[in-house]
Amino acid sequence: MDEELRAAMAGRGLGTPATRAQIIENLIGETYMLRDGKDLIPTAKALSLITLLRGLGTNELTSPELTGEWEYKLARSEEHTSEL
Numbered sequence: 406m407d408e409e410l411r412a413a414m415a416g417r418g419l420g421t422p423a424t425r426a427q428i429i430e431n432l433i434g435e436t437y438m439l440r441d442g443k444d445l446i447p448t449a450k451a452l453s454l455i456t457l458l459r460g461l462g463t464n465e466l467t468s469p470e471l472t473g474e475w476e477y478k479l480a481r482s483e484e485h486t487s488e489l
Contacts, residue, residue: 432451
């Protein structure tokens with residue numbers, strides 16, 4: 406992740422460590438990623454999906470910032486719900 410993206414994501418994390426681990430395992434299980442030691446490598450299937458989504462003009466669906474924003478809004482919603 407480059408520094409600009411890291412700064413943009415500050416305070417808007419991508420789920421809990423357990424959630425991220427499960428997402429990664431699901432992506433590996435569906436052959437969107439391969440594990441190579443500590444590295445995760447996207448497969449041709451993943452790259453094709455990203456190309457398709459971008460070609461359809463849905464770039465935001467390929468953006469980690471969108472997921473981070475959803476996580477942030479969900480956490481805020483949970484905070485407000487617990488205050489009721």
